[in-house]
Amino acid sequence: MIKFSDIQISYGDFVAVDNLNLTIEEGEFFTFLGPSGCGKSTTLRTLVGFIEPTRGDIFIGENNITHLVPEKREIGIVFQSYALFPTMTVYDNIAYGLKVKKEKKDIIEQKVTEIAKKIKISDEQLYRNVSELSGGQQQRVALARALVLEPKILCLDEPLSNLDAKLRVDLRLELKRLQKELGITTLYVTHDQEEALTLSDRIAVFNNGYIEQVGTPQEIYNESKTEFVCDFIGEINKLTPETISYLNGLGSLADKKGYIRLERIRFDKLSENDQKIAAKIIDSEFNGTFVKYTVETVTNQELKIIDKNDGCSLREMGTEIDLFINAADIMQY
Ligand SMILES: Nc1ncnc2c1ncn2[C@@H]1O[C@H](COP(=O)(O)OP(=O)(O)OP(=O)(O)O)[C@@H](O)[C@H]1O
Ligand SMILES: [Mg+2]
Structure with a gap:
């Protein structure tokens, strides 16, 4: 369980997110949805630990992690820009975090192979350079690199937005399947309402630094609580x-x-x-x-x-x- 309790997040004098109270259940696929600049990434980055809130607390389970360094939060992250090491092989990219943790070589090999299989990265691809892969393949590698560390929580910030429409639809189905299979609590950021509706167990619709509604895709769509939500979701x-x-x-x-x-x-x-x-x-x-x-x-x-x-x-x-x-x-x- 993740709990945001009365969170405010500022950049200098500018309050980007305010009065955020939100609980995300274990194993949930939870999406932050909203237009550009509404505070989705800011909220996610605060959970990950890149930003400290100016007010309030964040809990993971019983632990207050508000001031904990990102490395200790056990959160896997995948962003829009893949941020992979382009001159390294796919294998080395996926293995990177395990090497930093000084895992044994045979354990690393076992874990990398296992996750590659789950995410459908072929053996042949494992030994290619990342720069030789397509955007969709690179995003799979980024996902594998995050998951190989067996995080408790997976955070994805617009992971599909650099991909073409067909691939985006294919990958989002796979992502959903994988998330259910692993049962990992997932926070997903998107401004694409169709993506949010098809992927999520629940959605928080953000507007201008505040949450307008939290609900299942059906609730958000059929029982939009505010005019903003009904206008933003669907036609x-x-x-x-x-x-x-x-x-x-x-x-x-x-x-x-x-x-x-x-x-x-x-x-x-x-x-x-x-x-x-x-x-x-x-x-x-x-x-x-x-x-x-x-x-x-x-x-x-x-x-x-x-x-x-x-x-x-x-x-x-x-x-x-x-x-x-x-x-x-x-x-x-
Ligand atoms: N490093 C920063 N310094 C100052 N202001 C920032 C910074 N990052 C974001 N902001 C501001 O905070 C607000 C929320 O930004 P955020 O990046 O969280 O939006 P977003 O919902 O993720 O939007 P997008 O869909 O465009 O990614 C915006 O007004 C933005 O201009
Ligand atoms: Mg963003």
């Missing part, structure tokens, strides 16, 4: 006051701002509580697995909606359709 329609009052048939909507996810606007009526709203298709965007339409409603509002790709034809521009919305799917702030 969303912001409803105009006219549309909200039009949809307010059962009187359950408040006179507040309202948002609805694209996929919650339906072509079929599913329940008695669904409100019908007529609309006209004005634009379409073919995405492969789905089609995204822009429609204009009778309330003169543009909405984005999602339809599955049925393999036949796209709905034509100008087509009049009826859409159905359940007021319970509207998030209000």
Whole structure:
């Protein structure tokens, strides 16, 4: 268990993170998500021990580690820039930490081989220079180098952001599999909401040095606690006051701002509580697995909606359709 208790972190006079209270459970895959500059890396670097907080305490289990040197925290780290030794072989890069710890040669060999196998680094790759590897392979080496020391906690700061889109998706699946297999408590930093949703057991959404919401991916997405969270996570329609009052048939909507996810606007009526709203298709965007339409409603509002790709034809521009919305799917702030 990791506990941040009333943490404040400053750079000189500038307070980068404030009032941080957070508990991360053993074995959890926990993600710090938020836009650039919101304090994700600062918080992670404080846990690792590179920065001392200006207030508060950090605990790992029962131990207060707030002022402990990084080497004694037993935390493995992988950052966006691989920070490997480019002129050394993959093997020597992975073995480096064990050599520093003066482990015996045969133990080092056994541990390096074992971790390389787990992370799918081939024997052939082990004896190549790091500089001959692709970005994705180098990031595997960085991961192996961190894990070979058998840390209690793994900290990853945007480890996939230098890689191309396809590789990023492949590696994130592998990372998740590996994390579950090893059961290692993992803190992951990203500004990529899709990465956060697919990887995490829980997510903390940061904004401007504060946490806006902590929850499971489903909670963050379906029950966004603040307007910032609902807007930052995924795509969303912001409803105009006219549309909200039009949809307010059962009187359950408040006179507040309202948002609805694209996929919650339906072509079929599913329940008695669904409100019908007529609309006209004005634009379409073919995405492969789905089609995204822009429609204009009778309330003169543009909405984005999602339809599955049925393999036949796209709905034509100008087509009049009826859409159905359940007021319970509207998030209000
Ligand atoms: N060494 C530093 N000195 C002064 N200010 C800093 C330093 N590092 C970060 N900051 C500031 O602290 C705030 C938080 O920065 P941090 O690096 O934690 O953001 P981040 O959420 O990791 O962003 P990104 O997604 O861009 O990596 C920012 O306003 C940043 O400018
Ligand atoms: Mg950062």
